[in-house]
Amino acid sequence: MIKQNSRIPCVIMRGGTSRALFFHDKDLPRDEALRDSVILSAFGSPDIRQIDGLGGATTSTSKVAIIKKSERDDADVDYFFGQVSVDHPVVGKTMNCGNISSAVGPFAVDEGLVEAVEPITRVRIYNVNTKKIINARVPVKNGRALTEGDFAIDGVPGTGAKIQLEFNHPQGAVSGVVLPSGRPLDTIEIDGKTYEYSFVDAANPVVFVHxxxxxxxxxxxxxxxxARADCKDITRLLETIRGTAAVTIGLAKDIGDAAKNSQTLPKIGIYTKxxxxxxxxxxxxxxxxxDIIGRLFSMGRMIQAYMGTGAVCTMVAANIENTLVNKIVAGGGDGCKKLRIGHPFGIMEVEAELDHSPDGIDVSCAMIGRTARRLMDGFVYVREE
Known part of the structure; x- marks a missing residue:
């Protein structure tokens, strides 16, 4: 049953290789539990097909962005990101999404939250999840975000206007430190076999395995x-390592708790030369x-392309001596300021401005280029609870 007051303004936007429902903060309930209920209903979760909502039944197309004008001196808009589970009644709130971040600037311009300035409007974005600032440089024409252009990103058909995203000081986004365990390389024994992994926190925390x-x-x-016969077995191993890292970072009390209550973070990925x-x-x-081949996983599934925040974290990992990524990257990776990552559907590039010192690595800015496009706007109707 739908009530008239359950009609909520909504915009569907593609950002990079992901898609999200965008809401103004003022249009959603203040109560967190009720807000989550509204979001889940809008997506049609939990349901593996999300048939009764606007979700796309994949982790890349089941995301939400909530935006409001910022009261901070260093930001124009506040942006909250939620990873909406497809088959569980969960809205993950501990992470950011770099791809969806690329759509925040165009949304802010088109919704009048920032003044449109041609040819480039700089939008200062405060990500509420990670408490980090992201600068978006948005192409603008005739007062609106420009969509058409000649910039291509692998994983998205065609071309679009390039949006430059700059992640300011991304290190320690969740834990406050770059290496949550204090070591560039850790080991874990599972079923009598020892596995190596590196756990790095920058833009989002990621566990890197070979x-x-x-x-x-x-x-x-x-x-x-x-399609592999051992897919479930490998996924279980990856989840055990990921869950161990979640405990390390304080997101879960044990591996079982991580599987239930910390599905979105940390991320885990497999890598090779x-x-x-x-x-x-x-x-x-x-x-x-x-320079490296990577396959990232989100909520137990290998994703189709590569996460923007994951690219930033991979870049930082490449510049930390003795991490698994540092050992794999061609040329050793130390002092690497541009990284080309081979993902399932192509290549993603990330650049960084960084310095090495006896105290470690200082990343002043990490940059990725994305495209974004408004797909639809109107109202979403949510079920009465």
């Missing part, structure tokens, strides 16, 4: 991985065009 430890090439697509491979849509990726 594909070969799990009998993987590292070039598998999500479809190939899920550059080799030639072919994407599911037939694109040939040459080893000389990439």
């Amino acid at each position: 594909a070969s430890q799990f009998g993987l090439k590292g070039t598998e697509s999500p479809y190939e991985f899920e 550059p080799v030639d491979y072919v994407t599911p849509d037939g694109k040939e990726i040459k080893k000389e065009d990439i």
Whole structure:
């Protein structure tokens, strides 16, 4: 049953290789539990098809962004990100999404939350989840965010206007430190076998493991991985390592709690050195065009492309001596200021302004280029609870 007051203004936007429902903060309930209920209903969760809502039944298309004009001196808008579970009644709130971050600037321009300035409008975004500032440089024409352009990103058909995202001082986004365990490389024993992993916190915390430890090439697509007979066994191992890292960072009290209450963070990914491979849509990726191959997982599933925040974290990891990423990256990675990551559907590039010192690494800014587009605006109708 739908009540008239359950009609809520909503915008659907693609940001990078993800898609989200965008809401103004003022249009949602103040009570957190009621707000979560409204969001879940809007997406049609929990349901593996999300058939009764606007979700796309994948982690990349089940995301929410809530925006309001900021009262901070260093920001124009406040942006809250939520990872909406497809099959559980959960709205994850501990992380940010770099791809969806790229749509926040265009949304702010088109909704009149910032003054439109041609040809580039700088939008200062405060991410509520990580308490970090992101600068978005948004192309603008005739008072609105420009959509058309010649910038292409792998994983999205066609081209669009380039949005430059600058993550200011991304290190320690959740834990407050770059290396939550205090070490660049950790080990864990599972079922009598020892696994190595690196746990790095920058933009979002990510656990890095080597594909070969799990009998993987590292070039598998999500479809190939899920078709493997040992997919569930590998996923269980990855979840055990990820859950251990969640306990380390204080997001869960044990591995079981991490699987239930900290599904969105930390992320985990498998990595290997550059080799030639072919994407599911037939694109040939040459080893000389990439520095590392990565496959990130979100909520137990390998994602189709690569997370923007994950790219930032991978860049930081490449610059920390003796991390797994640092050992894999061509040239050793130390002092790397541009990183090319081979993902399931192509290549993602990330750049950084950073300095090394005896006290560690100082990342003043990490940058990625994305495109974004408003797909629809209107109202979403939510069920009466």
